[in-house]
Amino acid sequence: MTDGAATTNEGEVRASFASQAESCRGLGSPFTALFCATMAERLDRRFAFGRRVLDWPGNPRADALALRCAGAFNALARSGRAPALTALYPPVEPSADTLWNGILAALAGHDAFLTGYLDSPPQTNEVKRCAVLLGGALMVARQTGLPLDLIEIGASAGLNLGFDLYRYEMGGCVWGTPTAPVTIRSEWRGALPPLDAPLAIATRRACDLNPLDPGDPEHRARVMSYIWPDQSDRIATTEAAFDAAARQSWRVEQADAAEWIEARLAVPQAHGQARLMMHTIMWQYLPEAAKRRIEQAMAQAAAAATPEAPLAWLRMEADGQPGSAAVTLAIWPQASSHAGGEREIARADYHGRWVEWR
Template sequence: MPLPDPIVDAFRQQADACRDLGSPFNAMVCDLLSDRLEPGSAFGQRIANWPGQPVADALALRACGSLHGLIRSGRCPALMAAYPPTPGTPDAVWTAIRTAIAEQDGFLTRYLDSPPQTNEVARSSMILGGCLTIAETFRLPLEIYEIGSSAGLNLGFDHYHYDLGGRSWGSPTSKVRIVTKWEGPVPLDVPLTVVRREGCDRNPLDPGSSADRDRLLSYIWPDQSNRLARIDAALQVAASANQNVDRADAADWVEQRLARPCTPGRARVLMHTIVWQYLPADTQRRIEAAVYQAGEVASGDAPLAWLRVEPDGVPGSAGIRLSLWPSGKSLLLGRADYHGRWSRWNAMAQQSETSAQTR
C-alpha cells in the first residue's frame, strides 16, 4: 500500500528543494521514501499516519535525519555502506534503507518525534550584515537575543571568519570559515561589539554533548561535506564559548526579555533565521506584540532592532528584514539563499521604508 498523497507530495516537494540546494543524494532519499515506503513497519506507519501537516512539520527532513542519525550511531553497517562518501545506486540505497528499517525500526520511529534543527552556520553571514547595519545606525554595542537558537551556533556569529564576495571580516584564525557569494554593499569597517548574547529553543542542544552534536549533524545532508565540516567546527567554538540557550517557549521568552529595563548605551537586537514558519500563529502574534510594545519605549540611547531572515513568498530565497525603533522604520535589506550560499544586499539609501507599527 503506497503512502497517502499528501505525504508523497511533501516528500517530493522536499526532494525538489534538496536538488535546488545542492544535495542530489538527499533528494534521492526523499524520492525513494515517497515512491517505495509502505506502512508495514512502525516507521512506515508513523509517516503514513502523520497527525500534523507533513510540509509544515518537515516530515521528510525528519525521516532523512533519522536515517542519517542511524548512520552516525554506527548501528547499521549496511546503511553506512550505501551512503556518502561512496553512495550507491537508487536500488542499492533502497535495499540498505529496508535493512535499516528491519533492524532499527524503533530507533528510526523515535527519531521522527523531534523537528529538524539544522542551525545552518552560513546564515551567520546574513546576521553579520544585519548587525553591522544596526551598529552603523546606532553606533552602540549590541545585546543579541535569538529565538530558535538550537545549539547557539549563530549566536557566535562574530567569532567566525567571512569571505563575502572577496571581502573579508573576522579573525583569520577562526576555525569557522564562511564563504558567501555576496552582492551589494555592507559596512564591514563599522565597529561591532556584542556585550550580551542569549538564545532560546524548545529543545536546545548542548554543543559540548556528543549525543547532541550527533543529533544536530544528522540533519545536515550527508553529501554536503563542507556544511558538515563547518558546523562541526562551529560546535567546537560554541562548546568553548559556553553560550546561554534557554529551554523555553519563544513567545514567553521574548516577552520576558523585552520586558526587562533597557540598559542605556546599548542596542537590543531580537533576531531569528528560518524559524517563523514553524511557530504557531498565536506565538507569532505574541512575539510581534512584545516587540512593538518594547519599540514604544525605545529611545536613541536604548534603541531596539528586530532582524529576521525568513521565507516571504519569493521562491528560492529568504527576505532579510530589519525593523528599527524608536524611528519605527522597517527595511528590506536584501535577499539570501536559505543555506547562506549567496546574498544580494541593498544600499540603505535604496530601501523603501515603511512604518514598522503597521506591519
C-alpha cells in the same frame, strides 16, 4: 507497493516526499533528493517505520516528515551501527535500487531505532546564515554607534549567537581574524554591508523551546543527522561551530519565544547599548497567537526606544518568494524613514550559501 489497505493520508505523505525531493535538488543535495524520491515511490508497510510514516496522523509537510525520515537514516549511517547502510552514503552515489535495498536492510535490523527517531522534528543550526546576521548587526552598529545587546529566539544550540567571533569570506572580501574558530564562506551578490563599522557585543542571550547543549555529544549528533550528507562544507562548518560554542559560557535558555521576549523586553534597557532582536527561519513555526504577542511586545519596546537605548529587529524569514528568504531590518527610534522603518536589506539562500545584499 503496500501490503495493507491505503489510507486517506498516504497520497499526501508520498506527495510530501516528492516535494521535498525537488527542494533538495534545488538546495544542492542530490543524495537527499534521491532518498526522498525513493521513499515517495517505494516505502511500504512491512516494517513499523513504514506503517507509521504512511499513516502519519498530522500534516506531513508541516511536520517535516520527509526530513525526519532522512535524519533517522542519516543518524544510523553516521553511527556506524549499520555498516552496509553507511557504505551507501556520500561520497558514494548509489542508484535508486541500491539505496532502496540498503534502506530495507537497515529497517530489518534497526526498525525500532528508526521509528523512534520520528518522534522529534528536525532541529538544525544553519551556521552560514551568520553572514546575514553579521551584515545586519554591522548596519545597526554603524547607525547607532553603540555596542549590541543581542537576544535571539529559536536559537537551537546557539551556534549563531557567536557570529561576531567567526571569519567570513564573502567573494573577494574578508571579515574577521585568520585565527577565528569558524570560517563562513558565502557567495555574496550586490553591495556589501559596512564591514568597517566597529562591532562590539555587550551581552547575548537566546531561547528555544527545545534548547540543545553544544557540549553534549548526543545533542550534537542529533543536529548533525539533519545536515544533508553530501554537503561537506556545511557539515565541516557546523562541526567547527559546535566546537566553538561548546567552549563558550553562554547556553540557550528553555522558554516559549513569546513569553521570553515579553520578559526580556520588560527589563529596562541599559543606556549606551543597542538591543538587537534576531531570528532566522523560525517564524513560520510559531503559532499565530505567539507571533502577535511578540509583535506587540516589540511595538511597545520600539515606542520607548531612545537614541541612547535604541532597539532593532533583524530577521531572515520566508516571505512566499520561491528559492530565497527575505532579510529585513528595523531600527528605532526612527530618525527618518530611511533610518528606521522596516525594510528589506537582502535576500538569502535558506542555508546561507549566498546572500544578495540590497
